[in-house]
Amino acid sequence: MKEEILSANRFEKLYRFDEVTSTMDMCEELIKSGVRRGIVVASSQTAGRGRNAKKWSSEANGNLYLSFFDELDTDLIPQRCAVAAYSAVSEFVKSAEPVRIKWPNDIFIGMKKVSGMIAKTALFGEKKFYIGGIGINVFMPHEPGMKFAWEPAALSDYADVKSEDVLNALVKSTDGAFSLKTAEIIEIYKQNISWMIGKKIVFSQDLIHNEDGEISGFSEDFSVIKILTNEGLKELSALSIISLK
Numbered sequence: 001m002k003e004e005i006l007s008a009n010r011f012e013k014l015y016r017f018d019e020v021t022s023t024m025d026m027c028e029e030l031i032k033s034g035v036r037r038g039i040v041v042a043s044s045q046t047a048g049r050g051r052n053a054k055k056w057s058s059e060a061n062g063n064l065y066l067s068f069f070d071e072l073d074t075d076l077i078p079q080r081c082a083v084a085a086y087s088a089v090s091e092f093v094k095s096a097e098p099v100r101i102k103w104p105n106d107i108f109i110g111m112k113k114v115s116g117m118i119a120k121t122a123l124f125g126e127k128k129f130y131i132g133g134i135g136i137n138v139f140m141p142h143e144p145g146m147k148f149a150w151e152p153a154a155l156s157d158y159a160d161v162k163s164e165d166v167l168n169a170l171v172k173s174t175d176g177a178f179s180l181k182t183a184e185i186i187e188i189y190k191q192n193i194s195w196m197i198g199k200k201i202v203f204s205q206d207l208i209h210n211e212d213g214e215i216s217g218f219s220e221d222f223s224v225i226k227i228l229t230n231e232g233l234k235e236l237s238a239l240s241i242i243s244l245k
Helices: 023-032 077-090 163-177 182-196
Strands: 002-005 013-020 038-045 064-071 099-102 106-109 112-124 127-136 200-204 210-218 225-229 232-236 240-244
Touching: 013 023, 023 038, 023 064, 023 112, 023 127, 038 163, 064 163, 077 099, 077 106, 077 112, 077 127, 077 163, 077 182, 099 182, 127 163
Parallel strands: 013 038
Antiparallel strands: 002 013, 038 064, 064 127, 099 106, 106 112, 112 127, 200 210, 200 240, 210 225, 225 232
16 A cells, blocks of 8 residues: 545545555545545455446556545535546546536446446444545456446547546545535536436336336435336436436
């Protein structure tokens, strides 16, 4: 492990690892050792985490695997994670295809997924922490037999990028997103997710049965998606989106 001081950054330190089970796991270990806040990055993960217990492809291929943690003193953790990743990706993509957030917290370039994230809160002793994890495809993942729910994109398809530059951008944007006021985060998130309203959606609540509908909107804090279906309006805080048209 290599430890670096982060100047003028709320997370204070960056912890670099060559290989870990997951950067989320390392955040938990650091918290248990008495560290209050920090950012963890690794070259590869042997058990990278995604949403809904999915595996996140995590080879040592130059892609970015980063997690961060702090004592819980803020709100809208998933939305802040999404804004952080959106801001970092936007620095490197200057094309006709828009960078945008797909609910709840994936980052797309056009309709291709370039980044995903996961967030949770956990109690350690008497203190509550949030832990966020962000993965960014700096380069295209190539794994034989690997199936992707969404066609993947990579920053290297749009710009001449280096992993370290993307890391620096994400460290900065994460600090920025978690320093913004609630109203500011909601406004940025709203601007970059409103494109989904009116889209036809195929989704699943149990990863077995698919349902059809049309997205009619979101709750005020964007923690709930509203979908018009043949059975009426459904307001859901968790689902898997199969397709959007």
